[in-house]
Each structure stands twice: as structure tokens, then as C-alpha cells.
Amino acid sequence: MVDLGEWEEARRALETAEGLDAEQPVRTETLADLAAVHARAGDFEEAGRITGLARLALDGGGDHEVRRLLSSVDLALARWSNDPVQLSQVAEDLREADRERRGAPESQRSAEISALVLRAAVEFEWARSLNAHEHMVQVTDVLATVAARAAAELGARHPQTVTAVINLSCAEFETARRTENPPRLQSAVRALEEAALRASDCFGDRHPLTITALTNHACAELDLARAVESPAQLERAADALHAVDRIATAGVGAEHPTARLLKGALKACRRMQGTGGVPIGYGSQLTLVRTAVGDEWHPREELMSPDVASRALSTPQHPAVASQELLALLEESHEFALHLGEQGEWSSALGTHRQVAATRETRLGPDHPDTLASRYEIAFALSKLDRHADALGIFGQVAGARARVLGPEHADSLAARQEMAFLLGRLGRHFEAFQVYTEVLGARERTMGAEHPDTLRCRHNLAFNLGQLGRWEEAYRMACEVAEARSRRLGAEHPDTLATLYEIAYALGQLGRWEEALATYRDVAGARVRALGPDHPETLATRYEVGVCLGRLGRSAQALEVYHALVEDRTRVHGPEDPETLRARHGLGVNLGRLGRWEEALAEARAVCAVRERALGPGHPDTLVSRREIAVALGWLGRWEEALASYRQVARGREEALGPDHPDVLASLKDEAHCLEQLGRTDEAVTLFRRAAERAADRPRGVDGA
Structure with missing residues (x-):
């Protein structure tokens, strides 16, 4: 029923099934199906709620196909929120699922190709949300390979082949748009038309995938008309838009995001033909291609996904107007919060920024530049409080909104994306950070x-x-x-x-x-x-x-003098328990060891570790570094059993904090193995060395894990 686009019937059937006393796997699959139905029907808030229930039911495990279905819902939700961080997380979830499948029995070819298409689509969305054009081209090549494989293995008319072709045609169009090459753009539009015809032939006109493909093509015809400034092409676009508008309204309903997008595209088309009034508010920003996320195409308009377009069209056109007195008060509070941050009072700054942001959102609207400025400062304060993951999520939302409202190469949009890159680095996601920095640098050099x-x-x-x-x-x-x-x-x-x-x-x-x-x-x-x-x-x-x-x-005596003086100055300026004071004491202890003064080194490491554990917590990276230094000193003193216990604490702590494949975790496994060797427990040592090597081999290379 879902495949036939019968939303209400499918929803009622699944809600009935959800209420039955079914076994956990069946209930989880039912929830995933129900989330997918709501996402396809454009009810994204309910889809998000049910997806959360399904993931709770999975509890980190579950069937791979159910997890992939939930990932497809996550993709729809990420498009709705216009959030590159959420897209990145969906991509990482799919990479992790692929890693878990290694060594499992080979799935059916159709299911395998479906998984490849979904993963490539997510990678493409993520790359586009960050304007990572080179990576978009790379993923387009992957989609072409997958489509060719599907045709060879399943046949040209197989549903998975047609799905792959639809995704490929979208990707080719998006990359062609960036070339400013009208013949190439025209070729990409014809490919979208061919994909839509194949979808109609395979699934029927009212299937949601067919409606999406028809919408892609019709909206692309309008973009082509703008690019070549051709009245004949504009007439062709109008005909295509009218035709698919009738099909979409009949198939998915007038309130579905795709139907709303088509209404907005028709307004834009009539405006270009000189027969329609100029839309007000967000309507003037509305266009035109299904999956475009805040990507500048034309100086007078910005591209939006249909999901974002639908949300924009249903937003009140004239949010409540704040008085000049209130605006001045909000600006004063904003400046005061900035001052608190400059004084290092980040918790207080965060609270004030949140109050200002909430009021600005109510009185000015969620996408007003002042509201976004407050949300930017919320994220910045969170980053200063070492809440990097929370900050990254908000910076991603701000970056998406600013790209939509101000343009992707506006200085404020670039500032938010650059902060995203910084936080990706702090979270150890260095390749993603590299991608973002590279794109931001190119935009900054141009502008x-x-x-x-x-x-x-x-x-x-x-x-x-x-x-x-x-x-x-x-x-x-x-x-x-x-x-x-x-x-x-x-x-x-x-x-x-x-x-x-x-x-x-x-x-x-x-x-x-x-x-x-x-x-x-x-x-x-x-x-x-x-x-x-x-x-x-x-x-x-x-x-x-x-x-x-x-x-x-090798000049450890001189280093010791430097650290002694530095510890004194750090203690005087920042206090004995400041992280940087403890870092200087750690350096002092390391050099005591290098001079062979291991008893003193052990005492210093234990003292620093105790303070760090009390001030920062037992799982903080600095605490674990000190605990490792304790283990090193114990080893040099020949106390290998005690050293082993410390090394194991470090390994457990790092794995909990960083994940099993992080380089620091692998280094800890090797430390533990070396200690076991010293104790004559060779078999255990070999097992640990092998485990570290296997994890290192399984670590992803680059953004796509390849």
C-alpha cells in the first residue's frame, strides 16, 4: 500500500499492527514502516517521533534492513531541517551498518543495490549541504556505476534499476547546474525527463517515486528556462509543471510538500511569463529542484528542497513585529552576553543568549538574521563549555538557515560553516573538517x-x-x-x-x-x-x-627547569588545579622519567591524575593521559602487574569515550599487549596485538569509508 501511495490505508493498517502484542522484532519493523509512511506523506514531526520509538526498540541492534529503512527516514528528516550535521550523522550510520555487514552472508542483489543507492544518496546530500562540489562529482560517478550494475544484474526495468537511474539523474543535474554550461544543463534535464518516463512505466503515475521524478523534471525545465532565457523553454516548463501538479494533487494530496513545491514553482513560472503577481514573503525565495539545499543558483532566488519549501510556504508571511524599544533591549542583552563570554563567563553567556534567541524567534521569526545571530552565539558558548557535539548540531542548523536566507557564500553563512569545521576537528572527524574547510576557503577567496x-x-x-x-x-x-x-x-x-x-x-x-x-x-x-x-x-x-x-x-635537565618555572607561573596566574597548570606538571613528570628519576615521576603522575580525576572526571582524556603515565612509570620500576591494571583502565576509558576504532584506543591495546609480554603472557599479548591490527584495518579511509 505504501508503494501505491495509499497513505491513509497504510497508516491505519500499521497503527493497528503497532497496537497488537507482537514480538519485539515485529514491533520494531512495524514502527519503522509507520515512520516511513509518515515521512512519505510529508508529516515529518510524526515521522521523527516514531523513528525515535523504533530506535529505542532496536536498542543498538536489530535487522539491517530495518536500520536502513530508518536511515531513509532520517534522510527525509535531514532534508526537512536543512541540517548538514544531521546528514553527516545519517551517512556515518550507514557506513557503520556496512562495516557490520562485512563477513555476513551476501544479501540478495536487489537489496544490496538498494543499500548502495541509499548510501550514495545520503553522501550526495551531505556533500551538497556543505557545497562540497568535488565530492558531489565523485558520488555522481558512484551512482552511475551502481545504476550500470543494477541494469546488468537486475535488468533495465527492475524497480531498483529505475530508482538508481532517478537518483543518478538528480545528481547529474545538480552537478551540471554548477558548470554554467547550457548544453550540459539541457542534457541533464533530458536525463531527468527520461528517468521520469521510466518511473511512470515501472511504478505508475501515482506512485510517490514517480511523482518525485516528474517533479524533478518539471522544476528542472523551469531552471533551464531561466538559464537560457527562452520563452519557448518557459512554455515547455509551464506545461510540465501543470501536468505534474494535477498528478501530485491527485496522488499525494494538496498539502504534501511536493504538491506545495509545485504550486510555488507555478507561481514563479507565471511571474517569469508576466502573467502572475509577485509572491510576498518566503514565496519570492521559493524554487525549484527537489533536493537542493540552500545552494545559490540565481541572484534573485535561492534553491530549496520541497520539504523546506513546504515549511516556508506554511510559515506566517508576516511574523509579529517587535517594537523598536524591544529590539533595542534585545540588542543590549545580546551585547551583554557577548561581554560575559569575553570575561570567560560562558555559562552565564549561554543562558542570556538562549533568552534573547527565544524572544527573537517569537517576535522576528526563526530565520530572521538576528535570531540566527543569537543561535550562532549559543553554539559558540556551548563549544567554549566543551559541549562540542551540541554546538556542532546548532551550528549546522544556523549554517543551513543562513544559506537559505542570506545565500551560501554570505560572510555569516561561511562563518557558521567554518565553526562547524572547527568542531568536526575537535570531535576527531578530521576528514569531514577538511572537506568543509576546503569549500569555505574557496568561497572566501572568491568573495x-x-x-x-x-x-x-x-x-x-x-x-x-x-x-x-x-x-x-x-x-x-x-x-x-x-x-x-x-x-x-x-x-x-x-x-x-x-x-x-x-x-x-x-x-x-x-x-x-x-x-x-x-x-x-x-x-x-x-x-x-x-x-x-x-x-x-x-x-x-x-x-x-x-x-x-x-x-x-634529549635535553631533559633543561626541560625540567622550563617546566618548574612554568608550573610556578601557571599556579600563580591560574591556580593549582587549572588544566594548563596540570599539563605543565605532567610535562615535568615526563622529564623526571627521562632523567631516570622514576619514583619522583610516579609520584608526580599520581598527584596530577588525582587532581584531574577530581576536577575533570575519570574519563576525561587528560585524566587518562595521566593514568597512562602512571602505568609507564610502574613499568620502568618493574611493577608490571600494577602497570597492567593501569593500562587496562586507560583502554576501557578511551574506548568508552572515543569508540573502539579510535587511534588512541588502538594505542592503548598495544600498551596492554606490551605489558602482557613483559609478564610472560605471550598468547594474550598476541591476541591483543591482532585485535588492534584488525581494528586498524577496518577504520574508514575518508568520508565514504572507502
């Missing part, structure tokens, strides 16, 4: 110029990100270029210039060029003393790195 401070800041961050990906030579070269540009534009001792020189020194260390790193850090430390003062956090951070370099060069 601001190569040496604009914001462009240079993005390049600085990208250089750091390259290092996190292990590409240290590239990171070093890019950082040198940024330092030269910043010195030229801002001055040799500007804080931003010194920040990039600091990253150059770090890259030199990672490349094993410790003498050069030491010299650079010392230069930066001296300049920061002059520019910022001796007690500034960045000055003290540079002194810490000087100690690191000395230790790496």
Missing part, C-alpha cells in the same frame, strides 16, 4: 580575496587540519604561506601572525625537525612577551612547547 583576514584565518585552520590528517609537509607549507601573508598584512608581531608561527613550529616538530621547532617557539615566546605580556595564556603555552622540544632533543 573576499586571498589575503582578507577571514580568508587567512580559514587557511590557518586548514593547515592545522592537514596536520591532524598526518599531512605534515602540506601543513607546514601552507602555514608558512599564511604566516608570510599575515606578517605582510597585519605585522610581524600581530597575535594572528604569531599564532601561525606557533603552528609552523608544531609542524616542524612533527616532521622531526626539533632544533628548528625549538628556535621558532623561542622566537614566538619572545614576541608574545612583548606583544601580549609574560603571563598571557598564549605566552605560557609557547613556553610549554619549548619544554617539549628540549625533552625531544
Whole structure:
């Protein structure tokens, strides 16, 4: 019934089944089917609620096909919210499902191709939401391969082949739009037309997939008319839109997002023909292609998905107008919250920003630039409170809304996306961060110029990100270029210039060029003393790195002197339990060990670990680093049984915090295995080494896990 588009009948049948006392797997599958029905009917809030119930019922396990169905619902919800972070999470869920299937019996060819199409579609949506054009092209090639395989293995008329062709035609059109090549765009529109005809032949006119394919084609005809400025093409688009509007209204109802999209497209078409009035409010921003997410196409209009378009059309056109007095009060409160943040009072700042955002949303609307500015600051405050995942989600929503309202290359849109990239890096998702930084940098260079401070800041961050990906030579070269540009534009001792020189020194260390790193850090430390003062956090951070370099060069006695002085200054400035004070004490303990003073090193590691556990919690990465240092010292003292217990605590803590495949977790497994070797428990050690190697081999390479 769902495949035939009989929404109400399917919904009633599934709701009846949900109420029966069925076994858990049957109930879970029923919930997943019901969520899919609501998503196809355009009832996204209810689809989201039922999806949550289904995932609770799955409890982390469940049938792969049920999980894939829920992922398809998640994709629809992500399109509805216009949220690149949500799209990224759907993509990661599908990659994880694929990894779990390895070694399982081969599924039927149809189901396997269906899974490939869904995964590629999600990857394409994610890439487009971030304007990652190169990745869009790569995924389009994957879709072409999947469509060819489906035709060869299942036949050209098989439903999965037709579905693959529909997705491929959408992807080809989206990539063609970016080429500013009318013949290529025209070819892509004809491919959409062919896909729609095949869908109609395979499924019938009223099937939801056919209606989607017909809508894709009709809206693309209108985009082509705008591109080539042809009255004949405009007439062709109008005919196609009228035809599919009748089919969609009959098939899915006038309130379905697709039907709403078509009504808006027809308004735009009449406006272009000079026969219709100019729509007001959000209607003037409405267009035109099913899956476009806030991607600029035309200077007067922005592309929206039908889901977002439907939401926009049903939003009140004139939200309540705030008085000038209230607007002034809100701006004053916003500035006060910014001041709280500058003073380091991030919890208070967060509360104030939330109050301002709530009032602005009520009085100005959720997509008003001032509302989005407040939500941006909420995310920024959350990031300062180390709530990186929460902050990332809000930055993603703000980025999507700003792209829709202001345009994807507006400075505010780029700022939100750049913060997303920063947080992806903090969460260890470095390849995704690289994708976002690269796209933002390209947009900044186009719109601001190569040496604009914001462009240079993005390049600085990208250089750091390259290092996190292990590409240290590239990171070093890019950082040198940024330092030269910043010195030229801002001055040799500007804080931003010194920040990039600091990253150059770090890259030199990672490349094993410790003498050069030491010299650079010392230069930066001296300049920061002059520019910022001796007690500034960045000055003290540079002194810490000087100690690191000395230790790496075997000059541990000198490093010890540096750390002793740094601990005193950190304690005086920030207090004995400040994380950076404890970090300096950790460095002191490491160098005590390098000098063979292992009893002192053990005592220092235990003291630091105790404070970190109390202040930060037992699972905090810094606490686990200290616990590992305890294990190292115990090993050097020959106390291997005690060392093993500490190593195991570290491994468990890291796995809980970071997941089983994180590099730090794999390193902990190797530490534990080495300890077992020292205890003569060779078989256990070999098992652990093998487990670490298998997990390392299974770690995904790049965004698509390939």
C-alpha cells in the first residue's frame, strides 16, 4: 500500500499492527514502516517521533534492513531541517551498518543495490549541504556505476534499476547546474525527463517515486528556462509543471510538500511569463529542484528542497513585529552576553543568549538574521563549555538557515560553516573538517580575496587540519604561506601572525625537525612577551612547547627547569588545579622519567591524575593521559602487574569515550599487549596485538569509508 501511495490505508493498517502484542522484532519493523509512511506523506514531526520509538526498540541492534529503512527516514528528516550535521550523522550510520555487514552472508542483489543507492544518496546530500562540489562529482560517478550494475544484474526495468537511474539523474543535474554550461544543463534535464518516463512505466503515475521524478523534471525545465532565457523553454516548463501538479494533487494530496513545491514553482513560472503577481514573503525565495539545499543558483532566488519549501510556504508571511524599544533591549542583552563570554563567563553567556534567541524567534521569526545571530552565539558558548557535539548540531542548523536566507557564500553563512569545521576537528572527524574547510576557503577567496583576514584565518585552520590528517609537509607549507601573508598584512608581531608561527613550529616538530621547532617557539615566546605580556595564556603555552622540544632533543635537565618555572607561573596566574597548570606538571613528570628519576615521576603522575580525576572526571582524556603515565612509570620500576591494571583502565576509558576504532584506543591495546609480554603472557599479548591490527584495518579511509 505504501508503494501505491495509499497513505491513509497504510497508516491505519500499521497503527493497528503497532497496537497488537507482537514480538519485539515485529514491533520494531512495524514502527519503522509507520515512520516511513509518515515521512512519505510529508508529516515529518510524526515521522521523527516514531523513528525515535523504533530506535529505542532496536536498542543498538536489530535487522539491517530495518536500520536502513530508518536511515531513509532520517534522510527525509535531514532534508526537512536543512541540517548538514544531521546528514553527516545519517551517512556515518550507514557506513557503520556496512562495516557490520562485512563477513555476513551476501544479501540478495536487489537489496544490496538498494543499500548502495541509499548510501550514495545520503553522501550526495551531505556533500551538497556543505557545497562540497568535488565530492558531489565523485558520488555522481558512484551512482552511475551502481545504476550500470543494477541494469546488468537486475535488468533495465527492475524497480531498483529505475530508482538508481532517478537518483543518478538528480545528481547529474545538480552537478551540471554548477558548470554554467547550457548544453550540459539541457542534457541533464533530458536525463531527468527520461528517468521520469521510466518511473511512470515501472511504478505508475501515482506512485510517490514517480511523482518525485516528474517533479524533478518539471522544476528542472523551469531552471533551464531561466538559464537560457527562452520563452519557448518557459512554455515547455509551464506545461510540465501543470501536468505534474494535477498528478501530485491527485496522488499525494494538496498539502504534501511536493504538491506545495509545485504550486510555488507555478507561481514563479507565471511571474517569469508576466502573467502572475509577485509572491510576498518566503514565496519570492521559493524554487525549484527537489533536493537542493540552500545552494545559490540565481541572484534573485535561492534553491530549496520541497520539504523546506513546504515549511516556508506554511510559515506566517508576516511574523509579529517587535517594537523598536524591544529590539533595542534585545540588542543590549545580546551585547551583554557577548561581554560575559569575553570575561570567560560562558555559562552565564549561554543562558542570556538562549533568552534573547527565544524572544527573537517569537517576535522576528526563526530565520530572521538576528535570531540566527543569537543561535550562532549559543553554539559558540556551548563549544567554549566543551559541549562540542551540541554546538556542532546548532551550528549546522544556523549554517543551513543562513544559506537559505542570506545565500551560501554570505560572510555569516561561511562563518557558521567554518565553526562547524572547527568542531568536526575537535570531535576527531578530521576528514569531514577538511572537506568543509576546503569549500569555505574557496568561497572566501572568491568573495573576499586571498589575503582578507577571514580568508587567512580559514587557511590557518586548514593547515592545522592537514596536520591532524598526518599531512605534515602540506601543513607546514601552507602555514608558512599564511604566516608570510599575515606578517605582510597585519605585522610581524600581530597575535594572528604569531599564532601561525606557533603552528609552523608544531609542524616542524612533527616532521622531526626539533632544533628548528625549538628556535621558532623561542622566537614566538619572545614576541608574545612583548606583544601580549609574560603571563598571557598564549605566552605560557609557547613556553610549554619549548619544554617539549628540549625533552625531544634529549635535553631533559633543561626541560625540567622550563617546566618548574612554568608550573610556578601557571599556579600563580591560574591556580593549582587549572588544566594548563596540570599539563605543565605532567610535562615535568615526563622529564623526571627521562632523567631516570622514576619514583619522583610516579609520584608526580599520581598527584596530577588525582587532581584531574577530581576536577575533570575519570574519563576525561587528560585524566587518562595521566593514568597512562602512571602505568609507564610502574613499568620502568618493574611493577608490571600494577602497570597492567593501569593500562587496562586507560583502554576501557578511551574506548568508552572515543569508540573502539579510535587511534588512541588502538594505542592503548598495544600498551596492554606490551605489558602482557613483559609478564610472560605471550598468547594474550598476541591476541591483543591482532585485535588492534584488525581494528586498524577496518577504520574508514575518508568520508565514504572507502
